[in-house]
Amino acid sequence: MNIQAMAQEIPPEGEHSLEGIDFIISGDQYLTFLLADEQYAVDILCVEEIRSWEKPTIIPNAPLCIKGVINMRGVIVPIVDLRIKFHVGEAVYLDTTVVIVLTYQSEDKSRTIGFVVDAVSDVLNVEEQEIKPAPAFGGSVAQQFIEGLINNDTNIVTLLNVAQLQQIERHAS
Template sequence: MDIQALAQEIPVEGEYSLEGIDFITSGEQYLTFLLETEQYAVDILCVEEIRSWERPTKIPNAPSYVKGVINMRGVIVPIVDLRLKFGIGEANYDETTVVIVLKYESAEQGRTIGFVVDAVSDVLNAEENEIKNAPAFGGIIPHHYVNGLVNVGEGVVTLLNVEALQQIEAHTIG
């Protein structure tokens, strides 16, 4: 095998176009998941990893939606059940239950939190003009958690605000 001949076959940057590759998009990409029968999505760039459900170590006096913490390669990661946080039915943990670990970096700090969801669905490509504002009237999910809505087929996917999800509200013992 001639290494020089192989080197000649390597394309030079810009020499070939990547036409026909459908995973490259000018829009944003979102990881979609299920909570009960509804689809939600988060910015895929914030997804650190997707893990199967494992029972976390409980934290005394934590809010009921904080299931505990896990050790992820030396990092202590709080685990929040989104069904409980949003008041969507009962939390059931089965073989499709997963934890989506999200990392959000702001100017002040970076935070990594795992969110328990019923199942991961797909990756959604959404152009900016396809994202509609969430209606201002009430709903199950508080308005500040919602970045927008996207029509997908006959359904609607709710885009969640990762920065808002990273906030764990103050909890009083009582």
């Protein structure tokens, strides 16, 4: 083994070989996921991590959509089941069920919440002009949670507003 020859192959600082890497594109990227056979998406820059489903610690008197909390490297993270929050499908926990942990940074604070979804699908590369406004008529998902719609081949993907998802409603007494 010739260490000097190997050292010659290391690129100087600032020069990096990106050969074969095709994920760097223009536009924004969104993580898509399934809820009751419908596709939704969130800004990938807000995704902290994707975790397999694990039963959280229950919080007494929490709203029904809040399944409890988990300890994620010392941070207590509330877990919200989006199927219950949006009234879509039945809350069944299978092998494909995952928790997407989202962190949203506002001007004065950061909030991290995990969202239970049926399965993660894909990452979409979308230009801003490709995001269409959501129609104003009612659906199972409240208008405040929808940022727009993305036409992806034969599917329509509902783009969710991460800032609005981070708002936790007070429990009705």
